[in-house]
Amino acid sequence: MTKIFTFFGGDNQFxxxxxxxxxxxxxxxxxxxxxMQMARSMTPQDAAQYHSEAYVNALMTGxxxxxASSSGxxxxxxxRNAIFGMAGAMMEAMQYxxxxxxxxxxxxxxxxxxxxxxxxxxxxxNSVAMSAxxxxxxxxxxxxxxxxxxxxxxxxxxxxxxxxxxxxxxxxLITSPFDTYAPRRPQDAQITVDVYGMNPVNAYFTGLVExxxxxxxxxxxxxxxxxxxxxxxxxxxxxxxxxxxxxxNAMIAAREATIRDWAVERGLIYTGLMAGGYSDEIFTPDMxxxxxxxxxxxxxxx
Numbered sequence: 001m002t003k004i005f006t007f008f009g010g011d012n013q014f015x016x017x018x019x020x021x022x023x024x025x026x027x028x029x030x031x032x033x034x035x036m037q038m039a040r041s042m043t044p045q046d047a048a049q050y051h052s053e054a055y056v057n058a059l060m061t062g063x064x065x066x067x068a069s070s071s072g073x074x075x076x077x078x079x080r081n082a083i084f085g086m087a088g089a090m091m092e093a094m095q096y097x098x099x100x101x102x103x104x105x106x107x108x109x110x111x112x113x114x115x116x117x118x119x120x121x122x123x124x125x126n127s128v129a130m131s132a133x134x135x136x137x138x139x140x141x142x143x144x145x146x147x148x149x150x151x152x153x154x155x156x157x158x159x160x161x162x163x164x165x166x167x168x169x170x171x172x173l174i175t176s177p178f179d180t181y182a183p184r185r186p187q188d189a190q191i192t193v194d195v196y197g198m199n200p201v202n203a204y205f206t207g208l209v210e211x212x213x214x215x216x217x218x219x220x221x222x223x224x225x226x227x228x229x230x231x232x233x234x235x236x237x238x239x240x241x242x243x244x245x246x247x248x249n250a251m252i253a254a255r256e257a258t259i260r261d262w263a264v265e266r267g268l269i270y271t272g273l274m275a276g277g278y279s280d281e282i283f284t285p286d287m288x289x290x291x292x293x294x295x296x297x298x299x300x301x302x
Contacts, residue, residue, distance in 0.1 A: 002300050005039045005093045005106045007085030015278050016110040016122045017082040022289035023107055039089035050130045052117040071119030083124040090127035093271045094135055103300050104271040112153035112230055113179050128230050129159035135226045136167045142225040147172045149232025149275040150242030154179035169219055171211045175235055176242045189214045195244040201251055212262050223267030229259055233291045234276030238283035249294045256298035272299055
């Protein structure tokens with residue numbers, strides 16, 4: 001059975017943490033409560049297998065403050081609980097899919113900008129990189145990280161470059177230049193889409209197909225290989241950070257359906273997480289949560 005993993009978090013009201021609870025409520029109200037499972041928080045010992053011990057200690061204690069709050073969000077005990085909770089949810093989602101073969105999803109965000117030794121861009125623990133490295137180390141299968149958040153996944157790439165695991169392929173679809181990087185390995189590809197030109201939605205989907213075609217041509221996936229989708233909704237036209245005109249809920253659902261079809265046709269084991277998406281007075285937290293719900297349902301085929 002497909003599962004959606006939730007986390008025990010604090011009362012931080014910033015979208016990176018708060019929207020997970022809003023999305024969970026909407027999914028439960030639509031009859032998906034039986035798919036929900038509360039994940040265990042990641043332990044500091046497990047986090048230190050991927051992030052530096054000094055950084056993990058800073059996240060646990062709040063000291064030194066400039067490291068503990070390097071994500072750009074102020075450290076407190078509630079935030080600490082939330083970031084380890086979100087990391088635990090993503091890791092359990094990955095483990096569940098590897099054991100059962102069923103798709104899964106984690107209601108977490110704030111991952112792909114974090115480096116091994118510091119946070120960045122509202123991201124503290126890089127659960128994208130940690131779950132990819134876990135899958136590659138434990139299975140020896142090919143792992144495809146498909147990042148469709150508006151911003152580049154420079155943090156994830158830093159982990160991949162550090163380990164240089166040839167079984168991990170980083171595919172990054174970028175519409176906003178924050179945290180860009182130059183791929184140094186032939187296994188990795190990025191496409192930056194000009195969303196301010198003519199017909200940006202068509203250009204965006206063309207870029208997505210090109211990324212998936214790159215994987216098919218250069219590193220063809222086999223049944224049982226693994227896909228991790230960083231399903232950012234900050235591309236939504238109303239998102240306070242990263243949005244652009246023409247990308248509405250229907251288009252985000254179509255993006256996820258395209259990814260799901262590609263994964264299913266190739267027999268991939270896949271999981272995902274919410275990633276970016278930001279509210280303001282116009283794009284309210286409830287509207288943002290609805291966008292993520294549409295994304296999740298399309299990706300999981302619900």
